[in-house]
Amino acid sequence: MPEEPLVPLERVSKFIRQLTHDVRNGLSAIDLETAFIAEITTDTEVLAEIRKLREMVAETAKMLRRVSQNFQPVTAHPIPWAATTVMEELRKQMEAEFPEEAPTVAVENHFGAETIQIDLNQTLAAVLAVLRNAFQFRKEGELVRVIGSSQEGQATLEVREPKAELQSETPPEQWSAVPLRTTRPGGYGLGLYRARQIAEAQGGSLETRFTGSELVTRITFPG
Numbered sequence: 001m002p003e004e005p006l007v008p009l010e011r012v013s014k015f016i017r018q019l020t021h022d023v024r025n026g027l028s029a030i031d032l033e034t035a036f037i038a039e040i041t042t043d044t045e046v047l048a049e050i051r052k053l054r055e056m057v058a059e060t061a062k063m064l065r066r067v068s069q070n071f072q073p074v075t076a077h078p079i080p081w082a083a084t085t086v087m088e089e090l091r092k093q094m095e096a097e098f099p100e101e102a103p104t105v106a107v108e109n110h111f112g113a114e115t116i117q118i119d120l121n122q123t124l125a126a127v128l129a130v131l132r133n134a135f136q137f138r139k140e141g142e143l144v145r146v147i148g149s150s151q152e153g154q155a156t157l158e159v160r161e162p163k164a165e166l167q168s169e170t171p172p173e174q175w176s177a178v179p180l181r182t183t184r185p186g187g188y189g190l191g192l193y194r195a196r197q198i199a200e201a202q203g204g205s206l207e208t209r210f211t212g213s214e215l216v217t218r219i220t221f222p223g
Helices: 009-040 044-071 083-097 120-137 191-201
Strands: 079-082 105-109 115-118 144-151 154-162 205-210 214-221
Touching (some): 044 191, 079 083, 083 105, 083 115, 083 120, 083 144, 115 120, 120 144, 120 154, 120 191, 120 214, 191 214
Parallel strands (some): 105 144
Antiparallel strands (some): 079 115, 144 154, 154 214
16 A cells, blocks of 8 residues: 655645635625625515524634634744733633633632733633633533643643543543544644644643543643
């Protein structure tokens, strides 16, 4: 059997970017056409179905954009932020991104007056990626904790999920190391990988471990 060709990730990234561009152009054309149909009809049932269709198109375009972004190189520009401000911004973005899940997330701020040298937008995107992954695999209604604290001179952001057992054959320590490894339909195996890239681009790290009762993903930044 011939060996499978090894394709550099950079080439895959370019392909995904071009494919996303082309598909989103098609989605934009569909959206414009449905908008035109909405203008020339007065049937309330038809208008309701058009609204649903446009929402589906917008959600698909959003998903494509997220996948494409996850393949692009991380560019981080860290600046000092008050740790409490970081936690408050995290809470706001989480509530905006996950309005249905937010009530079952406890954001715990154990920081004092520390400052953190981070790229705020990239860092929040990393934590939201970890949360998105947690929501896919937790039992409905289970409490997820997001904890910010200083440990041994380093700033840490932890996501803790209650977990009695793991369904994955791959150890959690390896989940963020390789992209495109996933165990669920509709998943792409990119969230934790991207979060790890964001942490490392800022001189930090990401690790996931299972304690026997919790799945803990810790993002650490140098003090």
